[in-house]
Amino acid sequence: MTNLLEVENLSKRFGSVQANHEISLTVKPGEIVALLGENGAGKSTLVKAVIGLVKPDSGVIRVKGEELPYGDTAEAIARGIGMVHQHFQLVPVMSVTENLVLGDEPTKFGFIQMQKAKRETAELSKRYGLAIDPDAIIEDLPVGMAQRVEILKALRRDVSLLILDEPTAVLTPQETDELLEVLRNLAKKGVGILFITHKLREVMALADRVVVLRNGKLAGSTTPKESSESQLAQLMVGREVVLHVEKGPGNPTGAALEVRELEVLDDRKLEAVKGLSLQVNAGEILGIAGVEGNGQRELVEAICGMRNRRKGTVRIAGKEVPNLKPHEVHAAGVSHIPEDRERHGLVASYSIADNLVLNRFDQEPFAKGWIRNLDAVASNGEELVERYDIRTPSASAPASSLSGGNKQKTVVARELSQDLPVVVASQPTRGVDVGSIEFIHKQLISARDRGAAVLLVSAELDEILSLSDRVAVLYGGKIVATFDSKFANRDEIGRLMAGSQGAHS
Numbered sequence: 227m228t229n230l231l232e233v234e235n236l237s238k239r240f241g242s243v244q245a246n247h248e249i250s251l252t253v254k255p256g257e258i259v260a261l262l263g264e265n266g267a268g269k270s271t272l273v274k275a276v277i278g279l280v281k282p283d284s285g286v287i288r289v290k291g292e293e294l295p296y297g298d299t300a301e302a303i304a305r306g307i308g309m310v311h312q313h314f315q316l317v318p319v320m321s322v323t324e325n326l327v328l329g330d331e332p333t334k335f336g337f338i339q340m341q342k343a344k345r346e347t348a349e350l351s352k353r354y355g356l357a358i359d360p361d362a363i364i365e366d367l368p369v370g371m372a373q374r375v376e377i378l379k380a381l382r383r384d385v386s387l388l389i390l391d392e393p394t395a396v397l398t399p400q401e402t403d404e405l406l407e408v409l410r411n412l413a414k415k416g417v418g419i420l421f422i423t424h425k426l427r428e429v430m431a432l433a434d435r436v437v438v439l440r441n442g443k444l445a446g447s448t449t450p451k452e453s454s455e456s457q458l459a460q461l462m463v464g465r466e467v468v469l470h471v472e473k474g475p476g477n478p479t480g481a482a483l484e485v486r487e488l489e490v491l492d493d494r495k496l497e498a499v500k501g502l503s504l505q506v507n508a509g510e511i512l513g514i515a516g517v518e519g520n521g522q523r524e525l526v527e528a529i530c531g532m533r534n535r536r537k538g539t540v541r542i543a544g545k546e547v548p549n550l551k552p553h554e555v556h557a558a559g560v561s562h563i564p565e566d567r568e569r570h571g572l573v574a575s576y577s578i579a580d581n582l583v584l585n586r587f588d589q590e591p592f593a594k595g596w597i598r599n600l601d602a603v604a605s606n607g608e609e610l611v612e613r614y615d616i617r618t619p620s621a622s623a624p625a626s627s628l629s630g631g632n633k634q635k636t637v638v639a640r641e642l643s644q645d646l647p648v649v650v651a652s653q654p655t656r657g658v659d660v661g662s663i664e665f666i667h668k669q670l671i672s673a674r675d676r677g678a679a680v681l682l683v684s685a686e687l688d689e690i691l692s693l694s695d696r697v698a699v700l701y702g703g704k705i706v707a708t709f710d711s712k713f714a715n716r717d718e719i720g721r722l723m724a725g726s727q728g729a730h731s
């Protein structure tokens with residue numbers, strides 16, 4: 227059978243970084259190929275070269291046997307390639323429907339038929355099991371929802387090769403399972419699929435073949451039948467990775483973060499957090515389990531000064547804090563790893579070193595009065611890049627040049643290197659490779675062990691269960707049950723997350 231896609235000896239360099247070095251790869255019709263590799267290994271660069279967003283330095287790309295010109299996205303799309311991007315390409319101020327039909331709107335006499343487009347959107351989201359409100363404005367949506375729009379946009383046209391760059395990073399487990407089913411069905415119809423993920427479970431469940439990159443080079447090629455998850459991890463990282471979390475017992479002392487009777491509205495002015503109370507003690511990790519959209523985002527934003535509280539109190543280290551701005555909450559003792567690093571975590575045009583001091587650039591040792599101490603900023607940058615294994619040629623490079631996972635590591639490094647009494651971590655390992663997940667987990671546990679109160683919000687139930695000392699289940703804006711993690715039962719928590727009643731402990 228002829229190959230749908232053939233990449234031959236493709237190379238691409240960015241300054242001093244050899245992002246891709248003589249990489250060859252094929253995808254056949256109906257074949258599902260998983261592309262694995264550490265953060266910064268060159269995965270996004272490779273698929274961007276195929277769709278024409280990155281111009282290779284050398285190498286050949288063929289689609290159905292015919293050579294594809296470099297850097298010609300329109301031509302790649304015309305030849306039947308579709309792509310779901312790692313970073314959203316949606317227009318924030320436009321609605322879901324407008325984004326879906328953008329550039330290809332159904333028209334009649336030159337007018338866009340919005341009703342028809344909306345019906346088509348509803349039909350698409352139903353067909354692929356990705357529920358979405360056609361009228362919602364993109365910038366109001368949580369990242370998981372925006373990701374669904376990206377996926378639907380790619381599926382709207384008939385494609386013969388579908389490329390997905392970490393499509394599941396921000397999806398819930400249920401949505402992920404649905405998407406995997408969609409991909410399987412597409413493959414059955416002969417669509418070739420090339421997908422990038424850091425989740426080995428998905429690779430095992432879906433891929434016909436696995437291609438692994440390391441440091442811009444091909445590290446190996448295998449199949450889920452031949453290789454176990456830990457073997458894949460080892461192939462990626464080049465060393466053995468501990469896939470489960472090792473931690474000692476917690477040593478909780480008094481309350482460091484107390485939330486009482488909190489009420490918060492969402493962007494549509496509906497009540498998203500409904501009289502919620504919780505307490506996180508110094509020296510413990512409280513994990514919030516829940517399906518995304520049950521008030522997690524509003525809860526975190528109300529604690530961290532990004533959203534006003536309608537009612538209720540928040541106390542940090544025993545002191546009540548009113549509705550504050552984010553930097554004031556930080557000054558009160560709260561580190562925050564936000565769920566959306568692109569929007570709230572980083573300033574893309576600033577250097578990595580500047581991003582690493584973003585919330586204390588005006589404080590000693592990084593400034594004295596009005597004068598910034600650039601040497602201190604630079605040496606702090608170099609130290610954290612080293613310690614947190616942020617893959618970059620230099621801490622003075624702009625944050626925009628980092629790969630997705632390395633952006634996340636930059637935010638984590640800034641927030642966890644400050645030893646504040648409270649850590650609020652939202653999806654802290656989203657998009658990072660298995661080796662870095664292991665590292666970030668260790669950092670969260672050592673924050674706990676030095677006495678920080680850690681509030682962990684994650685869509686990954688496994689992450690919640692393995693890191694937390696106590697687990698609270700959030701449903702419909704309320705905490706419906708709290709468990710000591712020793713007694714937390716996966717099935718029961720799953721049921722509570724889905725809204726069914728269970729025994730409270």
Ligand SMILES: Nc1ncnc2c1ncn2[C@@H]1O[C@H](COP(=O)(O)OP(=O)(O)OP(=O)(O)O)[C@@H](O)[C@H]1O
Nearest residue numbers: 240245265266267268269270271627629630631632
């Ligand atoms: N526009 C750019 N300018 C400078 N360097 C870049 C640019 N794009 C990518 N790089 C560098 O190329 C290397 C490969 O990046 P790439 O985004 O392909 O990694 P990745 O495998 O997709 O990683 P991740 O899993 O973190 O998304 C990285 O070192 C990155 O910093």
Ligand SMILES: [Mg+2]
Nearest residue numbers: 270312629630
């Ligand atoms: Mg990438």
